Amino acid sequence: MSTFSERDFDAERYDRSRPCYPNEYYAVLNEYHQGVRHCVVDVGCGPGTATFQMAALLNGFEQFVGTDISQTMIERARAASGRDERVSFQVSSAYDFSFLGDAKANRQTLDMVTAVECVHWLDFATFQSSVAANLRTGGTFAIWGYADAAFIDYPELDAVLDDVSYANDQLGPFWQQPGRNALRGMLENWVFDTRYFTDEQSAKVRVADLRTPQGLHAQQRALIISKEMTVSDYANYVKTFSAYHTWKTKHGDSEQDIADRLVETICRVQPELTPDSKVKVAWNTFYKLARRI
Numbered sequence: 001m002s003t004f005s006e007r008d009f010d011a012e013r014y015d016r017s018r019p020c021y022p023n024e025y026y027a028v029l030n031e032y033h034q035g036v037r038h039c040v041v042d043v044g045c046g047p048g049t050a051t052f053q054m055a056a057l058l059n060g061f062e063q064f065v066g067t068d069i070s071q072t073m074i075e076r077a078r079a080a081s082g083r084d085e086r087v088s089f090q091v092s093s094a095y096d097f098s099f100l101g102d103a104k105a106n107r108q109t110l111d112m113v114t115a116v117e118c119v120h121w122l123d124f125a126t127f128q129s130s131v132a133a134n135l136r137t138g139g140t141f142a143i144w145g146y147a148d149a150a151f152i153d154y155p156e157l158d159a160v161l162d163d164v165s166y167a168n169d170q171l172g173p174f175w176q177q178p179g180r181n182a183l184r185g186m187l188e189n190w191v192f193d194t195r196y197f198t199d200e201q202s203a204k205v206r207v208a209d210l211r212t213p214q215g216l217h218a219q220q221r222a223l224i225i226s227k228e229m230t231v232s233d234y235a236n237y238v239k240t241f242s243a244y245h246t247w248k249t250k251h252g253d254s255e256q257d258i259a260d261r262l263v264e265t266i267c268r269v270q271p272e273l274t275p276d277s278k279v280k281v282a283w284n285t286f287y288k289l290a291r292r293i
């Protein structure tokens with residue numbers, strides 16, 4: 001997936017407009033992890049969304065390394081780095097751990113590897129064998145992500161939001177496939193390679209489940225991603241999609257911006273909303289945890 005690596009990809013807007021992950025989820029990750037807590041590598045870290053959160057919320061780890069193939073994303077992550085010397089960032093492919101140095105790379109030295117909102121862009125078999133070569137026995141492999149936000153209190157807008165992402169005359173043709181479809185399906189059929197990994201723990205949440213919260217079990221409640229934002233903020237979130245970036249590259253300013261048009265459609269279909277109205281937005285989510293054998 002190269003869109004996020006393009007020099008004109010707006011990593012700053014990505015950082016501002018994308019959701020982060022709830023503390024409850026990091027509590028699950030903390031509890032799942034067994035044994036030594038030296039180093040976590042967060043692959044496909046983008047602007048460091050989960051890397052920074054892990055540094056704040058995972059107990060006892062000494063080092064957090066975010067890696068991403070996009071120089072633009074890593075520059076953004078580095079710019080956001082504070083004085084926490086435990087956190088660092090590297091430009092690297094997800095399959096390549098040579099940044100660890102000869103003494104550590106491919107020698108099963110890591111305690112945790114995470115891949116957040118990015119594994120759908122990867123060849124999962126190749127990625128799993130790279131992770132297996134670097135994760136110590138008993139170490140944690142954690143993947144999670146989200147897609148397809150909806151306005152919780154406005155189910156009548158579900159079709160409008162779905163259309164902007166997937167209709168053929170909107171962003172539908174601009175996604176890289178099969179990655180997007182895999183994410184849309186919450187990596188439903190993606191299984192850990194049992195030669196390398198065991199003790200799978202996983203959960204999924206659909207926005208529809210949140211409209212009837214009594215239907216959620218405890219494991220699902222860990223990764224509820226929801227956020228209050230204005231309708232205009234939502235358009236800014238749409239502008240962080242790789243498909244939007246590709247749409248914009250193709251259309252330029254030759255027609256009305258597709259995300260701005262979405263705001264108009266939302267306010268027409270639901271007249272009580274204005275661009276400044278605050279709405280509660282939630283995402284379909286999944287997580288999958290496993291332990292290195």
Ligand SMILES: C[S@@+](CC[C@H](N)C(=O)[O-])C[C@H]1O[C@@H](n2cnc3c(N)ncnc32)[C@H](O)[C@@H]1O
Nearest residue numbers: 001004044045046049069070093094116117118
């Ligand atoms: C949707 S962003 C997710 C960023 C961050 N993990 C988060 O939770 O918001 C996906 C990231 O995966 C990165 N990526 C895609 N393919 C990659 C690859 N083959 N190797 C490393 N990073 C990759 C992209 O550059 C992008 O920053």
